[in-house]
Amino acid sequence: MQDSVREPVQDSVRDSVRDAGRVVRGLENGSSSVRLQAALAAGTTPDPRFVGTLVERCATEPEPYVREMLTWALTRHPSSTTLPKLVAELRSERAQARSQALHTLSKIGDRQAWPAVTRSLLTDSDDEVARCAWRAAVVLVPEEEAPALAEVLATQLGRGGREMHLSLSRALIALGEVAVMPVLRAATAHTDPRVRGHAVGTEQLLRDPDAGHDFAIGEARRIVALGTTGQEE
Numbered sequence: 001m002q003d004s005v006r007e008p009v010q011d012s013v014r015d016s017v018r019d020a021g022r023v024v025r026g027l028e029n030g031s032s033s034v035r036l037q038a039a040l041a042a043g044t045t046p047d048p049r050f051v052g053t054l055v056e057r058c059a060t061e062p063e064p065y066v067r068e069m070l071t072w073a074l075t076r077h078p079s080s081t082t083l084p085k086l087v088a089e090l091r092s093e094r095a096q097a098r099s100q101a102l103h104t105l106s107k108i109g110d111r112q113a114w115p116a117v118t119r120s121l122l123t124d125s126d127d128e129v130a131r132c133a134w135r136a137a138v139v140l141v142p143e144e145e146a147p148a149l150a151e152v153l154a155t156q157l158g159r160g161g162r163e164m165h166l167s168l169s170r171a172l173i174a175l176g177e178v179a180v181m182p183v184l185r186a187a188t189a190h191t192d193p194r195v196r197g198h199a200v201g202t203e204q205l206l207r208d209p210d211a212g213h214d215f216a217i218g219e220a221r222r223i224v225a226l227g228t229t230g231q232e233e
Helices: 002-027 032-044 048-060 064-075 079-089 095-108 111-116 127-140 143-154 162-174 177-187 193-207 213-226
Strands: none
Touching: 002 032, 002 048, 032 048, 032 064, 048 064, 048 079, 048 095, 064 095, 079 095, 079 111, 095 111, 095 127, 111 127, 127 143, 127 162, 143 162, 143 177, 162 177, 162 193, 177 193
């Protein structure tokens, strides 16, 4: 009787191991469509055996839509399993590993990861890493630390082109008016016209979220050209 019970259990274990192995191999397949299906399977039926490979694939996966599925699959696993591996990726020399780990942490939303979003990541020389760090930071930051985060983010005003400006503006606005207005007001007196313009444009968006960013930046440039910080003489 015991043998007859044990055999179905052993068969079930073997099937589970075989299925897990198939998913892991699929994540490493040369076909992006196979990798996509494997990531979907890993999220549909979460298994701690998938987590290491999912995180590793995030660091090297060339297709954005597959990376997004990898992130989704990781959000389906317990954060107690995923967070340690994702936080470890933040120290990687590979920019994609850092950016994708930050992106995934922002989707998981577990504030235990907040201490790992360091100033060095928020000011990372790689634009995509910095943008992902900004998004993750505003999701994970405790309310009482929002003003300090705003001060760090304000050091990036004027960085990059339109997309970078818009990403940073959105991150600052997400922190709320109380946290962000002091740093924006200070930045409008900055010696760099790019910083002044970006600060004024962000303040415009804060006051009127429906205003287009191009309009806000255009308004900021006009104000800077006039040599004022808010109103014409």
